[in-house]
Amino acid sequence: MGAEAPLADTRSEAVEPGRELLSFRSAGKIFPDGTEAVRDITLTLRRGEFLSVVGRSGCGKSTLLRMASGLSPETSGKVERPLGNIGFVFQDATLLPWRTVQRNVELLAELDGVRRSERERVAREAINRVGLQGFEKHYPKALSGGMKMRASVARALTTKPPIFLLDEPFGALDEITRGALNEELMRLYVSEQFAAIFITHSISEAVYLSSRVLVMSPRPGRIVAEFDVPFQYPRSPELRFDADFAGIAGDVSQALRQGYE
Amino acid sequence: MTSQAMNTLDPAIELRGRRGQGLPRRLALTLGPPLALFGVFVGLAYLISYVILSPGRRWLFPPPHEIVKNGFLNGRHLHEQLTALWDTAQVSIVGLLIAFAIGVTVALVMSQAKWIERSLYPYAVLVQVTPILAIVPLIATWFGYDFTARVVVCVLIAVFPIITNTLHGLLTVDSELHDLFTLHHAGRIKRLVKLQIPHAVPDVFVGLRVSAGLSVIGAIVGEFFFRQGTPGLGRLLDVYRAYLETDLMMSSLLFCVALGLASFLVVGFAGRQLTKNWYEEGNR
Numbered sequence: 001m002g003a004e005a006p007l008a009d010t011r012s013e014a015v016e017p018g019r020e021l022l023s024f025r026s027a028g029k030i031f032p033d034g035t036e037a038v039r040d041i042t043l044t045l046r047r048g049e050f051l052s053v054v055g056r057s058g059c060g061k062s063t064l065l066r067m068a069s070g071l072s073p074e075t076s077g078k079v080e081r082p083l084g085n086i087g088f089v090f091q092d093a094t095l096l097p098w099r100t101v102q103r104n105v106e107l108l109a110e111l112d113g114v115r116r117s118e119r120e121r122v123a124r125e126a127i128n129r130v131g132l133q134g135f136e137k138h139y140p141k142a143l144s145g146g147m148k149m150r151a152s153v154a155r156a157l158t159t160k161p162p163i164f165l166l167d168e169p170f171g172a173l174d175e176i177t178r179g180a181l182n183e184e185l186m187r188l189y190v191s192e193q194f195a196a197i198f199i200t201h202s203i204s205e206a207v208y209l210s211s212r213v214l215v216m217s218p219r220p221g222r223i224v225a226e227f228d229v230p231f232q233y234p235r236s237p238e239l240r241f242d243a244d245f246a247g248i249a250g251d252v253s254q255a256l257r258q259g260y261e
Numbered sequence: 262m263t264s265q266a267m268n269t270l271d272p273a274i275e276l277r278g279r280r281g282q283g284l285p286r287r288l289a290l291t292l293g294p295p296l297a298l299f300g301v302f303v304g305l306a307y308l309i310s311y312v313i314l315s316p317g318r319r320w321l322f323p324p325p326h327e328i329v330k331n332g333f334l335n336g337r338h339l340h341e342q343l344t345a346l347w348d349t350a351q352v353s354i355v356g357l358l359i360a361f362a363i364g365v366t367v368a369l370v371m372s373q374a375k376w377i378e379r380s381l382y383p384y385a386v387l388v389q390v391t392p393i394l395a396i397v398p399l400i401a402t403w404f405g406y407d408f409t410a411r412v413v414v415c416v417l418i419a420v421f422p423i424i425t426n427t428l429h430g431l432l433t434v435d436s437e438l439h440d441l442f443t444l445h446h447a448g449r450i451k452r453l454v455k456l457q458i459p460h461a462v463p464d465v466f467v468g469l470r471v472s473a474g475l476s477v478i479g480a481i482v483g484e485f486f487f488r489q490g491t492p493g494l495g496r497l498l499d500v501y502r503a504y505l506e507t508d509l510m511m512s513s514l515l516f517c518v519a520l521g522l523a524s525f526l527v528v529g530f531a532g533r534q535l536t537k538n539w540y541e542e543g544n545r
Contacts, residue, residue, distance in 0.1 A: 071440050088444055090437045097539040098459045111445035111455070139538040 019047045021163055021195050022068060027077035028220075029063055037063040038221035040077070043214065045163065045195050052198045052206035052213045054252060060221020061199045065165050068197060085112075087156035087164040087194070091171050093148035095140040095155075101127065102136035105154045112159065119158070126154040130184065146177040150184070157192070164196040171200070182209060183237065190234045203256070207249045208240055215255040225255035323508040332512020342497060342509075346516050349493035352408065353473075353480040353524065356415020360472055363416065364423025365465065371424075372431040372457065373449070389421040393479065397486045406487040415479035419472035426468030430461025463540065466532030473524035481517055494520070 022045040029037045038060040045051055045068075053061050066072035067079050069086050085108075095104045105126055109119035127133055130150040140148055149169060156164065166185075170178040186209060189196060200206050206213045207229055215225040229248055231239060239245050303325050310324040323331075333339055367385065371378040397414060404410035434457055442452050484495025492500075494517050501509040 066440075069444060071443060086444065088441065090440075092435070092437060094435065094437045094441060096438070096456070096459065098462070098536075107455075108441075108445055111442065111447050111451060141539060141541060 021045050021047055021082055022197075023080045024064075024067070024074075025078045025080070027067060027074040027079045029060075029067055029072065030075045036220040038067070040222060041067075042077075043223065045197060047162070047195055048193060049212060050189055050196045050198065050210045052200060052210035053216055054200055054203055054206045054213060054256065055216030055221070056201060056218065056256075059216045059218035061216055062167055063221065064216070065167050065197060065199055068163075069165050082162060085159040085161040087159060087161035089152055089156050089164065089166045089169045091168045093140070093145075093152040095148055095151055097140055100137050100139055101132060101143070101151050104140065104151055105158060108155055108159050122158045123154070126157040127151075129157060129188065130154040144177075145173050146181060149173065149181060153185070153188070157188070162194060164194050164198075166196060166198045168199050168201070170205070178205070179237070185209065186234055203249050203252050204240060207245060207252060208235065213248075213252055215252060217256075224258070225252075227252055227255075320505070320507055323511070328508045328511045328515075331506075331508045332515070338509060338512070342494070342513055342516055345492055345494045345497040345513070346520060348491050349477070349480045349484070349495065349517075350520055352411045352483070352493060353415055353476040353520070356412045356479060357419055357469070357473055357476040357524070359412065360416045360419035360423055360476065361465075361469060364420045364468065364472075365427050367420075367424050368427035368431060368461075369453070369458075371428050372453075378428070385421055385424050388417060391417075393418050393482060394486075397483060401487060408491075410487060411480060411483040411493075414483035415476045418479035418482075419476040422471040422475070423465070423468040426464040426471075427461050430464030431457045434460045463532065463536050466528065466535070469528045470525055470532070473528045474521045477517070477521040477524055 024041045024043045027041045028039045031037055041064060043051070053064060055061050063072060065088075067074050068081065069088055070079075070081050071088075073079075095101075096107065099107070102120075102123055105123040106119045109122055114122070124136070127136060130153050132147065132150050132154060135143065135147065135151075140151070143151065152169070170181050173181065182205060188194075189209075198206070198209060207227075210229050211233075213227045213229060214223050215227075216222065217224045227248055231245070306322070306325050309322045310319055314322055331338060332342070367381065371381050393414060396417065400410050400413050400417075404413055431453075438456060439452070442456055447455070480493060481495035481498075484493045485499060487496075494513055498510055498513050498517075501507075501513060
């Protein structure tokens with residue numbers, strides 16, 4: 001198998017297009033201290049969908065993502081999760097400082113018990129895919145914020161997850177790096193055909209990347225609006241200056257403001 | 262980092278041009294101020310010997326060159342002090358290694374459950390607050406008056422910082438990293454080996470550095486009581502005291518200090534070498 005063979009090959013046979021991968025049915029979460037984090041969330045994520053969730057800090061976006069991954073089980077309603085792996089990308093790159101890039105990217109396969117030669121191969125492929133070739137032997141300390149994030153995405157890619165959950169992954173990066181990584185993520189989404197839930201507080205980022213945008217409002221966190229974004233993938237950066245794009249972004253922005261009144 | 266935006270487009274840019282200042286300059290900055298202060302101390306010592314003390318009482322505080330002449334340049338005295346130094350060093354190194362093994366083990370056990378930590382921690386504190394001199398006679402009664410007893414004193418005095426620092430390192434792993442391990446169904450052992458133990462390494466060295474100095478103190482304190490077996494620096498000091506040889510007491514004191522300092526520096530250096538690729542200087 002060549003280095004460019006798609007990581008997605010095992011999954012594309014198994015799942016038909018448009019199949020439901022993940023669903024929330026009136027799911028809610030009340031923390032042990034009595035705080036109601038989210039209430040009555042109903043949503044489905046289908047194969048090939050890129051779903052963004054926007055909302056201010058503290059509106060329950062991250063809780064929603066943790067519920068989707070099973071890290072934080074729902075206390076009411078039902079969340080149906082896939083059995084296989086879920087790719088989780090955190091806001092911080094969460095790399096292990098004592099491991100090189102190569103060994104960091106191997107981590108998840110290692111935890112899953114994949115044998116050494118296989119996980120080395122998978123990690124090398126993922127590193128190439130995010131454009132970090134040549135940095136395999138570097139420690140995270142020597143990488144910039146953007147490069148760390150790429151390594152983090154590469155690590156998630158190694159498990160070939162049908163679903164990616166991204167919790168404000170580029171929130172800590174500067175605007176230019178962020179833009180470049182948006183392009184990269186879009187490219188990966190198109191080539192790997194995973195479904196994604198992407199948490200962000202940037203409206204423009206949400207509209208640019210997503211096929212659907214959900215707007216959340218706080219206390220308790222709930223979904224107050226939903227927008228389809230009809231533009232074809234792959235999208236070019238110029239799309240951000242398109243009038244239709246601005247129209248949708250404006251609608252999302254208005255829904256966000258209304259959610260707070 | 263000023264060029265972060267560019268890094269993504271050409272990651273190599275970042276890695277260039279990040280050299281520290283020249284080594285000579287760094288050395289001068291590190292060693293200069295304490296050396297200057299050392300000069301002031303030597304001056305003060307002469308002031309005390311020659312100005313404050315009358316010639317008849319000068320033996321109370323011999324001038325620095327007398328200490329050097331009798332303590333370091335006299336072959337017989339040098340030999341007996343170096344022999345004692347080696348003896349004390351052996352005790353403190355063995356004590357430190359045992360304290361390390363016990364301390365890390367106890368911390369690993371404590372990290373496994375809150376109730377274990379709660380059960381053990383008060384006793385760790387007890388070991389720490391027990392005045393070491395008060396317990397030395399008992400140790401002597403139990404373990405005899407030789408090498409073993411002296412090592413036990415070192416272990417008792419050195420184990421606590423290793424326990425607390427290691428435990429801190431094991432328990433302060435980023436919760437998102439724990440989440441990542443949870444998502445991949447990692448059990449206790451995998452979590453410990455691949456996440457918590459490597460994360461605790463810098464903390465273990467923080468503890469070891471403190472304990473290295475303590476272990477030297479333990480070795481010398483022990484000797485004052487035991488006065489049997491091969492003589493270390495502690496016993497030699499006691500002998501010099503009996504003969505009022507202040508110059509040799511001072512030179513032996515300097516050997517004690519040198520031993521403590523050497524342990525501190527060696528452990529610190531080992532820790533830095535091990536983790537230099539992991540964290541930025543001064544971080545973590």
